[in-house]
Every structure is written in structure tokens, then in C-alpha cells.
Amino acid sequence: MKPFDIIIVGGGGAGLYAAMEAMKTNPSLNIAVLSKVYPNRSHTSAAQGGANAALGNTAKDDSVELHIFDTIKGSDYLADQDAAEVLCTEAPKIIRELDNMGTPWSRLDDKTIAQRPFGGAGRPRCCYCADKTGHTILQTLYEQCLKKGVVFFNEYLALNLSVKGSRSKGLIAMDIKTGKIEAFTARTVIFATGGYAKMYWNRSSNALGNTGDGQAIAYRAGIPLKDMEFVQFHPTGLRKSGLLVTEGARGEGGYLVNSLGERFMSRYAPEKMELGPRDLVSRSIETEILQGRGFDSPAGKYIHLDLTHLGADLIRQRLPQIREMSMYFEGVDPIEEPIPVRPTAHYSMGGIDTDNQGRTVMEGVYAAGECACVSVHGANRLGGNSLLDILVFGRIAGHTAAEEARSFEPGNITDAELKEHADEIRSYMQPSGHYERYGALREELGHTLGTNVGIYREASLLRKGIEDIAALRERFKKVRVFDSSDVFNTNLLQVLELRNMLDLSETVAAGAYAREESRGSHTRTDFPTRDDGKWHKHTMATLVDGRLELGEKPVTMGRYELQERTY
Amino acid sequence: MTVTSEQHIEGKRDVTFRVFRLNPQVDSKPYFDDYTIPVERGITVLRALNYIKENIDASVSYRVFCQAGICGSCGMRINGISKLACTTQVWDELPKCREAGIIKIEPLRNLPLLKDLIVDMDPLVGKMKHYRNWVESSMPEPEMGKKEFLVSEEEFSRYDKATDCILCASCVSECSILRANKEYVSPAVLLKSYRMNVDTRDSLHDVRLAELVQDHGVWDCTHCYRCQETCVKNIPIMEAIHGIREDAIECRGLKDSAGAKHAEAFMSDIEKKGKLVEATLPFRTNGVAWTVKNLLPMAVKMIMKRRTPPPPPLVKSSKGMKQFREEFREMTEHVKDDHKTHNK
Ligand SMILES: Cc1cc2nc3c(=O)[nH]c(=O)nc-3n(C[C@H](O)[C@H](O)[C@H](O)COP(=O)(O)OP(=O)(O)OC[C@H]3O[C@@H](n4cnc5c(N)ncnc54)[C@H](O)[C@@H]3O)c2cc1C
Numbered sequence: 001m002k003p004f005d006i007i008i009v010g011g012g013g014a015g016l017y018a019a020m021e022a023m024k025t026n027p028s029l030n031i032a033v034l035s036k037v038y039p040n041r042s043h044t045s046a047a048q049g050g051a052n053a054a055l056g057n058t059a060k061d062d063s064v065e066l067h068i069f070d071t072i073k074g075s076d077y078l079a080d081q082d083a084a085e086v087l088c089t090e091a092p093k094i095i096r097e098l099d100n101m102g103t104p105w106s107r108l109d110d111k112t113i114a115q116r117p118f119g120g121a122g123r124p125r126c127c128y129c130a131d132k133t134g135h136t137i138l139q140t141l142y143e144q145c146l147k148k149g150v151v152f153f154n155e156y157l158a159l160n161l162s163v164k165g166s167r168s169k170g171l172i173a174m175d176i177k178t179g180k181i182e183a184f185t186a187r188t189v190i191f192a193t194g195g196y197a198k199m200y201w202n203r204s205s206n207a208l209g210n211t212g213d214g215q216a217i218a219y220r221a222g223i224p225l226k227d228m229e230f231v232q233f234h235p236t237g238l239r240k241s242g243l244l245v246t247e248g249a250r251g252e253g254g255y256l257v258n259s260l261g262e263r264f265m266s267r268y269a270p271e272k273m274e275l276g277p278r279d280l281v282s283r284s285i286e287t288e289i290l291q292g293r294g295f296d297s298p299a300g301k302y303i304h305l306d307l308t309h310l311g312a313d314l315i316r317q318r319l320p321q322i323r324e325m326s327m328y329f330e331g332v333d334p335i336e337e338p339i340p341v342r343p344t345a346h347y348s349m350g351g352i353d354t355d356n357q358g359r360t361v362m363e364g365v366y367a368a369g370e371c372a373c374v375s376v377h378g379a380n381r382l383g384g385n386s387l388l389d390i391l392v393f394g395r396i397a398g399h400t401a402a403e404e405a406r407s408f409e410p411g412n413i414t415d416a417e418l419k420e421h422a423d424e425i426r427s428y429m430q431p432s433g434h435y436e437r438y439g440a441l442r443e444e445l446g447h448t449l450g451t452n453v454g455i456y457r458e459a460s461l462l463r464k465g466i467e468d469i470a471a472l473r474e475r476f477k478k479v480r481v482f483d484s485s486d487v488f489n490t491n492l493l494q495v496l497e498l499r500n501m502l503d504l505s506e507t508v509a510a511g512a513y514a515r516e517e518s519r520g521s522h523t524r525t526d527f528p529t530r531d532d533g534k535w536h537k538h539t540m541a542t543l544v545d546g547r548l549e550l551g552e553k554p555v556t557m558g559r560y561e562l563q564e565r566t567y
Numbered sequence: 568m569t570v571t572s573e574q575h576i577e578g579k580r581d582v583t584f585r586v587f588r589l590n591p592q593v594d595s596k597p598y599f600d601d602y603t604i605p606v607e608r609g610i611t612v613l614r615a616l617n618y619i620k621e622n623i624d625a626s627v628s629y630r631v632f633c634q635a636g637i638c639g640s641c642g643m644r645i646n647g648i649s650k651l652a653c654t655t656q657v658w659d660e661l662p663k664c665r666e667a668g669i670i671k672i673e674p675l676r677n678l679p680l681l682k683d684l685i686v687d688m689d690p691l692v693g694k695m696k697h698y699r700n701w702v703e704s705s706m707p708e709p710e711m712g713k714k715e716f717l718v719s720e721e722e723f724s725r726y727d728k729a730t731d732c733i734l735c736a737s738c739v740s741e742c743s744i745l746r747a748n749k750e751y752v753s754p755a756v757l758l759k760s761y762r763m764n765v766d767t768r769d770s771l772h773d774v775r776l777a778e779l780v781q782d783h784g785v786w787d788c789t790h791c792y793r794c795q796e797t798c799v800k801n802i803p804i805m806e807a808i809h810g811i812r813e814d815a816i817e818c819r820g821l822k823d824s825a826g827a828k829h830a831e832a833f834m835s836d837i838e839k840k841g842k843l844v845e846a847t848l849p850f851r852t853n854g855v856a857w858t859v860k861n862l863l864p865m866a867v868k869m870i871m872k873r874r875t876p877p878p879p880p881l882v883k884s885s886k887g888m889k890q891f892r893e894e895f896r897e898m899t900e901h902v903k904d905d906h907k908t909h910n911k
């Protein structure tokens with residue numbers, strides 16, 4: 001394998017922007033994107049709502065300043081303020097850049113980019129393309145990368161960083177089409193592998209591949225992960241699959257109803273009712289279920305999202321996607337019956353710790369997008385800020401890596417190293433001593449996380465979660481890959497992804513156990529208030545000699561003082 | 568009080584999935600495996616496959632990612648039609664089975680097979696590159712990000728639908744010309760080319776168009792409508808193809824258009840023999856009239872509806888020639904009329 005100047009792991013919004021920017025910055029560099037799915041299939045395609053930027057097209061009095069404040073307040077004051085400033089300042093430029101490259105934004109009458117209101121934002125500043133924003137952004141970036149001649153290694157699974165001392169020599173990956181383990185020596189590696197919320201399995205709105213591979217690889221290489229305990233739950237996921245029913249359904253007037261037939265939100269948010277903020281509505285649903293007022297089913301407990309009173313016409317016209325999804329995935333037509341829903345793990349605020357330029361502590365290793373934690377979202381991300389995050393910091397990471405690539409020598413990855421990985425993979429296929437089923441482990445991991453490291457957390461639950469995870473990690477050593485072929489062994493992929501989720505879940509549970517306060521998405525029933533004195537800081541999870549060590553890092557403050565977060 | 572969800576489940580029954588298998592590492596030729604599993608109403612084909620993979624045979628291979636009909640990974644042929652497994656209900660497929668209770672699952676066609684239900688997407692990406700399926704911005708790179716282009720909602724609506732495409736390749740799999748000619752541009756790429764060409768921010772219109780009228784380009788399409796009928800996002804692909812053709816004639820004129828000549832020869836073959844003599848097509852040339860090109864689509868669509876001749880090189884015989892010619896002439900008149908009204 002020939003040496004690369006930059007290897008970008010991940011072809012979602014963050015990875016593609018990084019690739020494009022690196023090509024722009026220095027076209028003479030040898031740059032490749034490696035992705036386990038064709039880039040246009042990355043999870044960025046699932047984002048519907050839009051991306052924030054204070055363009056001031058819809059609301060003339062909007063400003064970058066307001067956007068920064070909303071972001072910091074939304075984060076429950078855990079975001080690093082310098083990073084939030086970069087995010088919001090770069091936003092208008094990057095949205096216009098996308099427009100200039102062909103992103104089909106929805107338009108206002110005056111032909112400028114349209115903007116819609118979004119949760120937690122003081123002005124309508126969310127730029128969108130109908131309800132397919134992520135999809136169209138991703139397509140545009142993919143097209144532009146094809147245009148620029150970016151080299152793609154599609155359907156390659158990154159396995160590990162090859163490390164010598166304090167620096168990386170490159171990446172070891174598997175060609176999924178052949179099963180071959182290959183070396184990608186590189187001066188710089190950028191991780192852009194997306195989030196880890198799929199570890200909650202059936203209680204997650206994420207794509208199957210959002211298994212936190214990049215974070216797990218970085219973690220195993222000794223790079224610290226930041227704020228892993230912060231996992232955002234969205235109130236309305238479909239009961240069986242966890243797939244998302246967007247806020248629009250409640251926006252149009254949908255009711256949340258418990259098994260007694262009550263519109264229970266009157267207890268929790270009598271004024272806003274179903275339109276309260278995400279974390280509040282999620283907690284309310286969870287409380288109803290915990291107190292026995294949910295419905296029961298083999299697929300888990302749930303409540304009803306009732307749209308039947310809205311009438312067939314409105315549902316067909318304004319919520320066609322939601323109707324379609326309910327029918328596909330629950331076998332329920334919302335015109336006739338209520339939709340079974342429960343909160344679903346949606347977004348990972350935590351990730352690989354980076355500075356504002358995308359650098360990690362390891363020389364030549366960078367990270368951007370949902371897999372990184374800069375941190376701009378702190379304890380709670382605002383809708384529309386994540387697409388922005390992947391674009392802005394994807395670009396910055398690409399730029400930095402291109403500028404700095406020459407200062408690192410590509411290392412040499414030995415055949416022995418490759419063989420070690422190939423042997424390990426082969427060992428999963430051996431019948432002797434390997435009998436654990438991947439499906440069972442994965443199911444149990446999702447279940448224990450949902451129950452013990454879910455929306456409501458508490459010391460005894462978290463201890464149980466930590467024990468369960470440890471037991472599952474032990475059982476994983478006996479896991480068996482039942483398909484022994486080299487070509488497109490999807491069973492092997494599932495097992496390797498599970499390993500990553502198991503490694504990361506430990507950091508999530510440990511962070512949640514340590515953080516004795518309630519902040520943003522992290523709610524401890526035994527510590528119900530925010531404790532700025534003790535906990536206004538980031539948690540840092542580092543693997544030291546095979547053991548998780550939990551450290552901390554101060555939050556970078558700026559113009560905005562700590563305040564109570566009320567809406 | 569607890570209420571169970573069983574009220575939603577109207578049925579549970581055994582269903583057999585007849586799955587296409589080929590692992591090139593060990594098999595010299597493909598075969599089918601039957602898996603009979605209990606399925607409840609409301610389950611998708613993808614979830615049935617997942618069940619099979621997890622409980623019966625872990626080696627069954629297919630692609631899946633979003634499970635929500637948005638990433639385009641899980642395209643496969645279900646009961647003979649290309650669709651997304653993750654949005655296809657088992658219950659909806661049951662009445663469509665050739666053999667009662669047996670749902671047939673095969674890989675997409677027209678792309679190289681890698682294993683079981685997985686086909687190679689690289690040829691499609693290669694064509695996207697060849698036909699420059701990107702906006703080549705009229706804004707110079709250093710100027711980018713400084714100001715927005717002004718785009719009317721009306722212009723946006725022209726390519727809005729085309730940007731729904733998730734590159735699942737279902738249309739590619741069903742395209743009748745691609746079966747005969749793998750070099751053919753393919754419906755998804757035509758759709759994308761159209762989308763780029765109507766975008767006023769783009770500056771590459773002429774170059775793209777020049778490529779599209781070459782051999783294997785837009786003129787090879789037989790207007791059989793299969794791509795449009797298959798599209799998992801209900802995109803009017805044929806509008807895009809028509810759009811490119813009209814654009815080509817308008818911008819490039821008739822003389823230049825090898826494809827237009829191709830089309831006329833095609834027509835004459837159909838009229839004479841009710842089938843195509845492909846080998847001779849490129850050689851027979853002469854001036855071309857508007858009508859001919861407008862006729863072609865309908866003629867071919869009709870042939871397809873009657874399911875008589877398959878795509879060109881596969882043509883064997885044509886039954887009911889007499890009736891066909893009559894219908895063809897009648898249609899000629901229709902199209903002429905249509906065209907008159909259209910031009911008003
Ligand atoms: C249902 C849903 C709706 C959303 N809506 C919005 C919204 O409206 N607005 C908003 O701002 N945000 C939204 N988000 C969040 C946002 O979509 C994501 O945070 C963002 O798209 C992540 O982009 P990314 O580039 O970091 O990662 P991804 O798009 O997830 O890309 C990750 C890439 O890494 C690759 N990869 C992963 N592991 C490996 C490996 N081991 N080897 C090789 N490649 C690998 C994958 O193949 C993929 O190409 C939504 C999220 C969900 C789940």
C-alpha cells in the first residue's frame with residue numbers, strides 16, 4: 001500500500017468536508033477517504049431538520065452573537081465558549097459555501113436561503129432543504145469530492161491506529177470486499193466516523209453503523225475521550241425500532257397519551273404541553289412508563305403518540321413521512337390508531353477530545369464531526385447545530401491536517417502487525433471455545449444501557465450497568481463469527497462493531513457514575529440539580545495500561561457567565 | 568393496568584424466503600436457499616432477513632445501514648421487482664408471490680454480483696464521474712462563501728424532486744437497455760445529469776450535454792418507463808430524460824445528434840419488423856423529424872406493456888405483428904395530436 005499524506009476515516013459530512021478542504025488547501029497532497037459504507041450512505045443522510053447559521057434572511061435581527069449565546073445556554077454551560085464562537089462565526093460562510101457548490105436549499109420569496117425556527121434558538125435560523133437537509137448536503141459534498149478526484153476506499157473497515165511512541169504511523173483496515181487486512185501508512189489521520197448512540201440498540205434512532213468505531217480506535221490507542229456520559233434522547237422513537245418520529249408530529253398537534261388515556265404532559269409542562277424541550281418531554285414519558293402508566297409489549301414498554309384527532313387530510317398532507325414510517329415499522333396507520341413510541345438515544349455529545357483546530361493529543365491524529373468533542377454542544381446539543389458542527393469542524397480539521405501533514409513522517413507498518421490483526425479475526429471464527437452469539441450480546445448491551453444508563457440515572461442503577469458491561473465484555477471473548485468466508489463477511493463486521501460499542505459503553509457508564517449532578521441530557525435522580533461548584537468541568541476517559549482512567553478538564557469560559565438554564 | 572400491543576398484530580404466519588446465494592469463494596454457480604420463519608404482520612423484509620441471519624444462517628449477506636429508507640443500501644429484488652428491503656412489508660408481498668407463501672429475494676440486476684444479495688456499486692459511481700454529476704460552480708473557488716446565489720423557489724422546484732435520489736440503484740436494476748448494454752449511462756445518472764443541467768449555479772451544461780448525446784448516452788433510452796415505475800422515491804425520471812433530449816435538440820440541433828439518427832433507425836425497424844435489428848442501427852442515418860423522437864418513447868413503452876420484445880439484442884420474435892403495426896400507426900397519430908396541443 002502506498003503511503004498517504006492524509007487518511008480520512010469516514011465519509012459522512014465531516015469526512016467529506018475535510019477531504020475537500022484538504023484538497024483545496026494543498027492539491028499536491030496524497031489524500032484518501034476510507035469508509036465502511038459508500039460515502040453517500042453515511043448517517044448524515046438521515047438528518048432532516050436543517051443546519052443553523054445566523055444569515056439573517058428570515059429574521060433580519062438575527063446575529064452571530066445570539067447564535068453563540070443560544071448554543072452556550074443550550075449546552076447547559078458545558079460547551080467551551082471559544083469553540084462555540086468558532087462554530088457560530090463560521091456558520092454563515094459555510095452555508096453560503098455549500099450554496100455556491102450546489103446544495104439545493106429551500107428558498108424565500110426574495111430568492112435567498114430559507115430559514116425555519118428550531119428548538120432552543122431565539123430566531124429562525126435553521127437552513128433547510130425540505131425535510132431532506134442532511135441527504136442533500138451529503139450528496140453535494142460527495143459530488144464535489146468526486147469532482148476533485150478524492151481517492152475513495154469504499155467499504156473498508158478501519159480496525160486500529162498503528163502507534164509508535166507518541167505518534168501515529170497510520171491505519172490498519174480491512175477491505176470488506178475481500179477480507180484482506182491492509183496497511184495505510186499516513187502522515188496524518190483524521191477521524192470522522194460519526195456517533196456512538198447505536199449502542200442503545202433498539203432504543204436508538206441511529207443507523208446500524210453508528211457504533212463509535214473511531215472513538216473506540218482512538219481510545220485503544222490512548223487518546224482521551226471527553227464527556228462520554230452525555231447522550232441525547234429524543235422523546236419520540238418508534239417502539240420496535242427506535243426510529244425517529246420528528247418533532248413535527250407534535251408541532252402539528254399530536255398528543256402524548258398514557259395507558260389510562262391521560263394527556264400526561266399536563267402534569268409536567270402544563271403550558272407548553274407536548275411542545276416542551278426535548279429533555280423535559282423525554283423525562284416525562286420515561287416517568288409515566290416507570291410509574292406503570294405505559295403500555296406493555298414484547299418489544300418493551302411504551303406510550304401513545306396520538307394523531308387520530310388531526311384528521312386524515314392533515315396527516316396525509318403534512319406528515320406523510322411519519323405516516324409511512326409508522327406503517328412500515330410498526331404496522332400502524334396513524335390516521336386510524338395511535339403510534340407506539342418511547343424516548344430513543346439520538347446523539348452523542350461526547351467523543352474524541354480535540355482542540356479548536358481538530359488536533360488530538362496524538363501527533364498527526366485529528367478528529368471532527370459527531371465522533372469528536374470540541375466541545376460545542378456541552379451537555380445538550382441544539383437541533384440544527386450538529387450538521388453545522390460537522391461542516392465547520394470537518395473543514396477546519398481538513399485544513400489543519402493539510403497544513404501540518406509535511407511535518408510528520410509516515411511510519412512503517414510491519415507485516416507482523418497486520419498478521420496480528422488477521423489472526424485475531426480468524427480466531428473469532430474458530431468453533432473451539434467460541435460460542436457466544438453476537439445478537440444476544442448486542443441485545444443485552446442495549447437493554448442494560450437503556451435501563452441503567454438511560455434517561456434517568458442513579459448510583460445503584462449505574463453500578464448495575466457497569467457490572468453488566470464488564471460481564472458482557474468478558475463474554476465477548478467467547479463470541480463466535482458463524483460465517484467463515486473472506487468475501488463481504490457482514491457477520492464479522494457486526495462482531496467487530498460490537499467490540500467497539502462494548503469498549504465505549506464502559507466510558508459512558510463510568511462518566512455517568514462519576515458525574516454526581518444533573519446537567520443537560522444527564523439526569524441523576526440522586527443528584528437532581530446542577531452542581532457548578534464540583535462539576536462544571538469535562539470528564540476525560542483514557543485507557544491506561546488496559547484500564548479506564550477518569551480524569552477531568554476545565555471548561556473554557558468566555559463572555560458568558562454561568563446562569564440558571566430556564567426557557 | 569397494562570395493555571398489550573397484541574391488538575396491533577392481526578396475524579402471524581409462516582413465510583418462506585427463497586434467497587439467492589452465491590459466495591464466489593466457494594460456489595461455482597448460484598443457488599437458492601429456502602428459510603421458513605414465523606412472521607408477524609407489520610414486519611419488513613429486512614427484519615425477516617435479519618431474523619434469518621441471526622437465528623438460522625449467519626452467512627446470508629446483504630447490505631443494510633439506516634433501516635429507514637434513506638441511505639439506499641438495502642436495494643434488492645423482491646418477488647422479481649427491485650425495491651428497498653427496509654421499507655417493504657412482508658404482508659404486502661404475500662399476494663404477489665408466484666408460489667404461494669414463498670417470497671423470492673434476489674440481488675439487483677445490471678451491476679456485478681459480489682456475494683449473495685450484494686452487488687458492486689462502483690460502475691454506477693464511475694458513470695457519475697464520467698458524466699460529471701456535480702455542480703461545477705460558476706463562482707470561482709476563492710469567492711466562495713462570501714455571498715449566496717439568488718435562486719427562485721420556482722427554479723428550486725425544477726430539481727427538487729431529482730435531489731430525492733438515494734442512489735439505491737433499483738431503477739438501474741430494472742432498466743431494460745442496461746441488460747443489453749452495461750455501458751449505457753443508466754437512469755439514475757441521467758436523472759442526476761438533468762438535475763445539474765437545470766441548476767443555474769452550474770457552468771458545465773454544454774460539456775455535460777455533449778457527453779450525454781454520445782454513444783451509450785441519452786438516446787439509447789427506449790422510454791420503457793421501467794425506471795420510473797420502480798423508483799423507490801417516486802421520482803419522475805422520465806421527465807428528466809425528456810428534459811435532456813429536448814435540451815439536446817434545442818442546444819445542439821439535429822445534425823449533430825447521432826442519437827437522433829439512432830432513434831429514427833430504431834423507429835423504422837419497429838415499424839417494419841416489430842423488433843430491432845441492433846447491429847444496423849448506427850449506420851442508418853438521415854435527417855430526423857421531431858415527431859420521430861416523440862414517437863419513440865410511446866412505441867417502446869407499448870412494446871414493453873405488451874411484454875413482447877425484450878431489449879434489443881435479446882430480441883427473438885414478435886408475435887401479433889399485424890395488430891402491433893396497427894396500434895403503432897394509431898399511436899403515431901396520437902402523438903402528432905399531442906404534440907400540436909402541446910405546442911399551443
Ligand atoms: C434521525 C436523525 C436526525 C438528525 N437530524 C439532524 C438535524 O436536523 N440537524 C442537525 O444538525 N443534526 C441532525 N442529526 C445529527 C447529525 O445528522 C449527525 O450528528 C451528523 O450527520 C454526523 O455526521 P458525521 O460526518 O460526524 O458522521 P456520519 O455521517 O455518521 O459519518 C460517519 C462515517 O464514518 C464511517 N465509518 C464509521 N466507522 C468506520 C470504520 N470503522 N471504518 C471506516 N469507516 C467508518 C461511516 O461509513 C460514515 O461514512 C440527526 C441525527 C439523527 C440520528
Ligand code: SF4
Nearest residue numbers: 742788789791792794
Ligand atoms: S426508460 Fe430508459 S432509462 Fe428508464 S428503464 Fe427504460 S430504457 Fe432504462
Ligand code: SF4
Nearest residue numbers: 732733735736738798
Ligand atoms: S432514481 Fe430512484 S430508484 Fe433510481 S437510484 Fe435514485 S432513488 Fe433509487
Ligand code: FES
Nearest residue numbers: 632634639641653
Ligand atoms: S437500509 Fe437504508 S435504505 Fe434500507
